[in-house]
Amino acid sequence: xxxxxxxxxxxxxxxxxxxxxxxxxxxxxxxxxxxxxxxxxxxxxxxxxxxxxxxxxxxxxxxxxxxxxxxxxxxxxxxxxxxxxxxxxxxxxxxxxxxxxxxxxxxxxxxxxxxxxxxxxxxxxxxxxxxxxxxxxxxxxxxxxxxxxxxxxxxxxxxxxxxxxxxxxxxxxxxxxxxxxxxxxxxxxxxxxxxxxxxxxxxxxxxxxxxxxxxxxxxxxxxxxxxxxxxxxxxxxxxxxxxxxxxxxxxxxxxxxxxxxxxxxxxxxxxxxxxxxxxxxxxxxxxxxxxxxxxxxxxxxxxxxxxxxxxxxxxxxxxxxxxxxxxxxxxxxxxxxxxxxxxxxxxxxxxxxxxxxxxxxxxxxxxxxxxxxxxxxxxxxxxxxxxxxxxxxxxxxxxxxxxxxxxxxxxxxxxxxxxxxxxxxxxxxxxxxxxxxxxxxxxxxxxxxxxxxxxxxxxxxxxxxxxxxxxxxxxxxxxxxxxxxxxxxxxxxxxxxxxxxxxxxxxxxxxxxxxxxxxxxxxxxxxxxxxxxxxxxxxxxxxxxxxxxxxxxxxxxxxxxxxxxxxxxxxxxxxxxxxxx
DNA sequence: ATAGGGTTAG
Numbered sequence: 001x002x003x004x005x006x007x008x009x010x011x012x013x014x015x016x017x018x019x020x021x022x023x024x025x026x027x028x029x030x031x032x033x034x035x036x037x038x039x040x041x042x043x044x045x046x047x048x049x050x051x052x053x054x055x056x057x058x059x060x061x062x063x064x065x066x067x068x069x070x071x072x073x074x075x076x077x078x079x080x081x082x083x084x085x086x087x088x089x090x091x092x093x094x095x096x097x098x099x100x101x102x103x104x105x106x107x108x109x110x111x112x113x114x115x116x117x118x119x120x121x122x123x124x125x126x127x128x129x130x131x132x133x134x135x136x137x138x139x140x141x142x143x144x145x146x147x148x149x150x151x152x153x154x155x156x157x158x159x160x161x162x163x164x165x166x167x168x169x170x171x172x173x174x175x176x177x178x179x180x181x182x183x184x185x186x187x188x189x190x191x192x193x194x195x196x197x198x199x200x201x202x203x204x205x206x207x208x209x210x211x212x213x214x215x216x217x218x219x220x221x222x223x224x225x226x227x228x229x230x231x232x233x234x235x236x237x238x239x240x241x242x243x244x245x246x247x248x249x250x251x252x253x254x255x256x257x258x259x260x261x262x263x264x265x266x267x268x269x270x271x272x273x274x275x276x277x278x279x280x281x282x283x284x285x286x287x288x289x290x291x292x293x294x295x296x297x298x299x300x301x302x303x304x305x306x307x308x309x310x311x312x313x314x315x316x317x318x319x320x321x322x323x324x325x326x327x328x329x330x331x332x333x334x335x336x337x338x339x340x341x342x343x344x345x346x347x348x349x350x351x352x353x354x355x356x357x358x359x360x361x362x363x364x365x366x367x368x369x370x371x372x373x374x375x376x377x378x379x380x381x382x383x384x385x386x387x388x389x390x391x392x393x394x395x396x397x398x399x400x401x402x403x404x405x406x407x408x409x410x411x412x413x414x415x416x417x418x419x420x421x422x423x424x425x426x427x428x429x430x431x432x433x434x435x436x437x438x439x440x441x442x443x444x445x446x447x448x449x450x451x452x453x454x455x456x457x458x459x460x461x462x463x464x465x466x467x468x469x470x471x472x473x474x475x476x477x478x479x480x481x482x483x484x485x486x487x488x489x490x491x492x493x494x495x496x497x498x499x500x501x502x503x504x505x506x507x508x509x510x511x512x513x514x515x516x517x518x519x520x521x522x523x524x525x526x527x528x529x530x531x532x533x534x535x536x537x538x539x540x541x542x543x544x545x546x547x548x549x550x551x552x553x554x555x556x557x558x559x560x561x562x563x564x565x566x567x568x569x570x571x572x573x574x575x576x577x578x579x580x581x
Numbered sequence: 582a583t584a585g586g587g588t589t590a591g
Contacts, residue, residue, distance in 0.1 A: 253585090284586090285586055288586055288587075289585095318586095320585095320586050323588070327587070354588075355587050355588045356587085359587080359588055362588070390589080391589085392589040394589090396589065428589080457590085457591085458591075459591050492591070495590090
């Protein structure tokens, strides 16, 4: 089958697309990597043959079949000669291919210096995957310095697990890595959001006696932000400033974003002033993050104000800025303003891309303008239309307005176009079918979702459980509840109605309440007082008071005082005997 | 002139 656009989009979704590019264009001549100088050619005669062989390998796609007969006089067991061929190949991937061929044909094993050159070339070209398989294949052990570059290369290719593994092995051999490598790992961990590993690595750093620098501290500030620990993040920033240094702009940006998310709006201008005073100019990215944060916390009006203010001050919003703002407006159903920005953007010569289209598409569905949504969808380029997210937006939008038939049509189309579905695709349809009372269809989809190896979420079960409960099919509900627990699906409140939890518990389905309360405790959530009280009462009647009490202890800590009603329900003795503390 | 950032459910 021909490579349809969706084939490419699937490839693009993979983390490391670098290697997919044409190796002939991307990779450099390994002689130019500046490592090793043992490639001096002494024999004029063999030098010619080396060139010829390299030329053949470069030009003949299937040279493996004919190389021996084409060069029948050549002694392919002479390792000095073969090293020269490898080193003179002007493309590191071709060198590797030759190496593999030599190995399988002659059991040739390359000299350390050759391995080193090839390996370094791969690392320099950021071909992390190739470098990894090269190491596996040759069992070659690089020098510490080369290993460090390799670790950084792995980081840049987002192969952080591999990077950490190599790094650990390095340390075990007694090598102390350079600060640059430590920092590189820290940054990668932050990009992946693995903050616990950031702190672990940082402890390691300190224990190893590494002296940290400004980069390290900037990363730590960001790690604090990711942990939602803004207070400490900000403190560290102040400390660095007091010591006379200025952290990275990204540290400021992240702090600003977290201040917004945390509704600490008064801190924002103050921090912006500090930035400017320290010579760091807030840029479009900074403001985009601020606007994005405002939109996430339902403060689109303020976001729009800043957006317009920026324009007045001469900033030219870019495509992402427009998309962020349009999305915020669509979310609050301000479609007029959203459309105004959309056309303004186009007029400025900025073409909408798949993000922008999706955003407006979502907006039309949000206000229930199906016709406009469908027209916009028709207008989209095939590359934009046939993506997972565009399909999800359409399917969900249609389902929200009772058009499950049309949605299911698109759902089937995804298969024929080789677009992978995800849990959102399924959940949207499940919800749509349930709303129309089509339980069979929903359950079929749930089965399909699980069979495909996708992890179901609470939204996969919630609508079905709700419908089953409505119909009084308690046994069926129980089966699904058990399945949810088996699959570690969290019973998120927005997906599962609290009344159902109570209803089920009352009907003898105690596990429901237990499971739900355990979830609330684990996530430090506060159930509605009445729901909580009813549940505790039910649990106490059925010898499950321990769970109820554990939640109670948690609520007690946050300052909730038990009502007399609750005391009556579960009996004053429990309080007197000091169970709750 | 660097990069990064934006889209889909509940």
